[in-house]
Amino acid sequence: MFDIIWLSICVLIATFFIIVLSIPKNTYLALFEKYKAFAGKHKTLSEVIRFIICGGIATVVDMFVMGVVMYCMQPSIYVSFLNAFINSPTPSTLATIVGTGVGFLVGLLVNYVLSILFVFNEKGNSKSTKGFIIFTVLSAIGLGINLVGMYIGFDLLGWNQWLVKVIVTIIVLIYNYISKKLLLFKSKKNK
Numbered sequence: 001m002f003d004i005i006w007l008s009i010c011v012l013i014a015t016f017f018i019i020v021l022s023i024p025k026n027t028y029l030a031l032f033e034k035y036k037a038f039a040g041k042h043k044t045l046s047e048v049i050r051f052i053i054c055g056g057i058a059t060v061v062d063m064f065v066m067g068v069v070m071y072c073m074q075p076s077i078y079v080s081f082l083n084a085f086i087n088s089p090t091p092s093t094l095a096t097i098v099g100t101g102v103g104f105l106v107g108l109l110v111n112y113v114l115s116i117l118f119v120f121n122e123k124g125n126s127k128s129t130k131g132f133i134i135f136t137v138l139s140a141i142g143l144g145i146n147l148v149g150m151y152i153g154f155d156l157l158g159w160n161q162w163l164v165k166v167i168v169t170i171i172v173l174i175y176n177y178i179s180k181k182l183l184l185f186k187s188k189k190n191k
Helices: 001-020 027-039 043-073 092-117 130-154 161-183
Strands: none
Touching: 001 027, 027 043, 043 161, 092 130, 092 161, 130 161
8 A cells, every 4th residue: 555655656756857847948937937026925935835845855865865774774675776665675673763864864964955045034043053053953853753753653553664754754844944943044133
């Protein structure tokens, strides 16, 4: 059942990219102009949309790295590399937890860079050493939520590791936006 869901998600993503690549350049420019007008009127909503897009990119990186780590830790249980993602056998708890941790940390780095460059309107202290430390601490809490969620869902409840990963990712996404918006990417004049 979960393999069918995962395969469907992959087909949807591939279809999305095929459609995106077939759209003419002037259509992108027109959409970008409409987005700029929308963003000017709805700054917070625009910021949330950018956060979700950048979080999605970081999540794809996170999940890919998780799959690579699980494959590298237990290559004997997978017929091919793609089996770490599709029709995957059940990996060990250690491989799942290590994969989750490494994937999360790589996704964190991607998310940090994208958050500074594209997401938040107010940069606050995000570009300082103190800002990086705050980002890291908040993300470490997110990592803890991620690891505990994976342990509970995968090891204790016996759910599919990818289903648990999606659920935990949504929870951590909400936590990340709220905590970083309130503690890091806030206006310096509001302190």
